[in-house]
Amino acid sequence: MGHGAFVAAAVLGCAVAAAAGQTAPTPFDPLPGAQRERYRMDFRKNFYADDASWRADVERAKALAGEVEARRGHLLESAASLLDVLDRLRDSEDLLLKLYAYGEFTSAVDTRNRRYLEAYEVLRAEFDAKTSFFKVELRGLDAARLEAFLKAAPRLAGYRFTLDDTLRWAPHTLSEKEESLLASLGPSLEGWPPALFQLDFDRTAFPQVAASGKTLDVHRDYETLLRDPDRSVRERAFRAYYKSLREISDVAGFALLKGMQARNAEAALRGFPTYYHQALFDAYLSRPELDNLYGQIEAQLPLYREYQELRAARLQRDLGVPRAEIWDQEMPPAGAPQPRFTGDEACRLGIAALSPLGPEYARELNRLLDPANGRLDIAGGPNRGQGAFCEGNFAYFMDNYQGYLNDVATLVHESGHAIHHQLVLNHRGSLYYSYGPAYMTESFATFNEWLLRDHLLRTAKDAALKRAVRNESLNEMMLLWEIARRAKFEMVAYDRVGAGQITDARGFDQACEEVGRSYDPAFDRYLELEVHWMRKHHYWTVPGYYFNYVVAHMLALKYYQLYQADPAGFSKRYTAMMAQGFDRPAAALLKDFLKIDLRDPRLLEGTFAMMRAELARAPK
Ligand SMILES: [Zn+2]
Structure with a gap:
């Protein structure tokens, strides 16, 4: 899942580049000296x-x-x-x-x-x-x-x-003949909607916007445009992008509709009300469990609203505008210095931050992150793949390490995947037992990001840094509602397609707008957001997957809450759960090791209390 946008301020003991908007940044080499050569995979x-x-x-x-x-x-x-x-x-x-x-x-x-x-x-x-x-x-x-x-x-x-x-x-399960028929038709039935969605974008000439002396594409460069210091550029980019999305939404909506109908039809043969129910069943979750989580998340919407207002007030002050608009939301905090870490510093920071997870975890993490072992490959160069990933318990690849705190967060996140596999291998003798629902494995990786922030909050001596990390913690916590909104759209869409209430792209607009409005007043103010569903390729490429992000985000927060209450006790039970592998349904693992009950109507009470406290501490 997306790795926390972790933009923070100066850390003691790491290089600090000049604040954005001031003089030219101090040249920073994320892999100085021999590091560039050492961070290569052996x-x-x-x-x-x-x-x-x-x-x-x-x-x-x-x-x-x-x-x-x-x-x-x-x-x-x-x-x-x-x-x-x-x-x-x-x-x-x-x-x-x-x-x-x-x-x-x-x-x-x-x-x-x-x-x-x-x-x-x-x-x-x-x-x-x-x-x-x-x-x-x-x-x-x-x-x-x-x-x-x-x-x-x-x-x-x-x-x-x-x-x-x-x-x-x-x-x-259907008869053998039916199953083999479905399996053989699968690629033809499933393959075309994501391909058509991609084609819809590929063949569209998106508008260009002149910004900071360059000409940028509103689709490809949208994130950059939304950070442009010129407010009118940001507004033009937003309006032009969403106008284009509206224009091409008919074809993407057609692909989504037909894909959902086909999956719903097959799910019906298998005895599920919709494909979404089937996807939940496959992940050992049920609609009542998910409804329980949504219910608790939605009951706390006032907390989210309070956060949005605080954020808007800060943006208004930073930008000197009477009202923060949607195209202002991505602007970084004014004057926040960007901490940078060399590769060596990042590995040391990761190891220190995750040390509460116990000696075995620490030993394996050291083995992974010691560049002498040749399991890291993070120095950029020509002909490199994109992104960052671990595979199994083996190694870590990042396309081009830049030394930002966000890169360190990615490192601890991906390491979390690798060490999870390693612990299972150590305890069960095979990686076979480490395959489980994505919301579980992602929650393990995401929790590491919380440990990193927690470590910085406890050890950083610089008040400005602490403020910045606090701010990031808060932003990360509050993502819960945004993720829940996106996931709920998909659930509602499957229901409505199943009931014949959605018959074209307009139906998706309506579902998106209704779910959006119940979560975020921005959907009332900006009509453009009706086509927001066009911005999550997951609905086409990994149907019925997005709820994993909600559950993983929620679980990682829950772990963090439990960890804060009892660091040593929690860490012990938590790593034992990880090392056990998936020998029983995920819900049972959570219950047996951590007493987390996904059906508990008060499951998130303590988690929301933690979030409320974070909001109260947030710099005004
Ligand atoms: Zn991940």
């Missing part, structure tokens, strides 16, 4: 010494696929047969993940080298084809047989969650 050390050892793993994965395939038609013949297949699938996943990570990282550091990634993709497709019978045959398992198998082969209990998951899906 593929030989961390992946494969040579092509022969890479090839050996490819062959091993192929052999495992063959061994699994040999059980086709005999999967449930005995407990031993089932256990044997599960063991091999588990081992295959470890192998495949390493091959995938190798492909991803080698192509990220040099986009011209797609060889290993493409080889992986071919291998994966072959593997899936050979082993797809597993899911189909496993459907023959019922509760009674499972119990008998568990008695015959007690080690099967280690796979209990996988097996229960199958039983759980049984009532929603």
